Amino acid sequence: MNWFLKTLYSTLGQKILMSLTGFFLISFLMVHLTGNLMLFKGDNGAAFNAYAHFMSTADIIRVAEIILVLGFLLHIYTAWRLTQHNQKTRPQAYAYSRPDANSSWSSRNMGIAGSVVLFFLVIHLYNFWFRYQFQAEIPIVPGTDYKDMYWLIQTVFVQEWWFAILYIIAMVFLGFHLAHGFESAFQTLGLHHKKYTPLIKKLGVLFAIVVPAGFAAMPIYVLGHYLYTMQ
Numbered sequence: 001m002n003w004f005l006k007t008l009y010s011t012l013g014q015k016i017l018m019s020l021t022g023f024f025l026i027s028f029l030m031v032h033l034t035g036n037l038m039l040f041k042g043d044n045g046a047a048f049n050a051y052a053h054f055m056s057t058a059d060i061i062r063v064a065e066i067i068l069v070l071g072f073l074l075h076i077y078t079a080w081r082l083t084q085h086n087q088k089t090r091p092q093a094y095a096y097s098r099p100d101a102n103s104s105w106s107s108r109n110m111g112i113a114g115s116v117v118l119f120f121l122v123i124h125l126y127n128f129w130f131r132y133q134f135q136a137e138i139p140i141v142p143g144t145d146y147k148d149m150y151w152l153i154q155t156v157f158v159q160e161w162w163f164a165i166l167y168i169i170a171m172v173f174l175g176f177h178l179a180h181g182f183e184s185a186f187q188t189l190g191l192h193h194k195k196y197t198p199l200i201k202k203l204g205v206l207f208a209i210v211v212p213a214g215f216a217a218m219p220i221y222v223l224g225h226y227l228y229t230m231q
């Protein structure tokens, strides 16, 4: 047990934890994006509302939420500890180092991109989780007994359109964060292979474009749909 805890607290242990929680959050993003695709069905939010109702009432989702919160917290905590460790072991920038020539912007700015995503997440949970649970004036979907999440989505992305802009900008940072994080998680876990690593790199780039673009398409679609139907 002692060796296990020692490994866990070591720099390597922290890196492994960050990679594992990163993989877990990547799978969450895929599930979340897939569920939210209901928004594009063009049925005035019927399928999306049924999905949101399931997400906010099913017991299994409550258990998944606890694991999700732990995953986020552990990912952020290990990132913070590793950043502190790196700053301590490299107190001065090398005089002749040319970081821009040796590494990508996303790999050098994981902390910045991650912090923007965290900032986005706090606002996002307020917009859709907190307001759905606690805001009094959310209408009920006609013919059902559940609240209208589609109405809330439209309120946030149309009436409070600045959130739509903020979401789109945050998705650019999510893309940068994923671009490096995806590949780096494989590397940390020693999943390195002459034949497969180039494929993993390409898959990482594809993932970092498709997932944030899919999310960014949601505020764009809701705003666009509103402007189109206004004419």
Ligand code: HEM
Residues within 6 Å of the ligand: 032, 035, 036, 052, 055, 056, 061, 065, 068, 117, 121, 124, 128, 129, 149, 167, 174, 215, 216, 218, 219
């Ligand atoms: C921009 C497009 C997005 C839209 C329209 C959207 C929409 C929603 C909605 C409606 C909910 C509440 C219902 C549900 O659980 O499905 C939700 C919850 C949540 N979203 Fe998003 N989301 C977006 C992007 C993201 C991104 C990029 C992340 C992570 C970085 C994220 C993380 C979460 C989390 C952690 C929850 C709470 C999950 C739960 O309580 O079960 N969302 N989102």
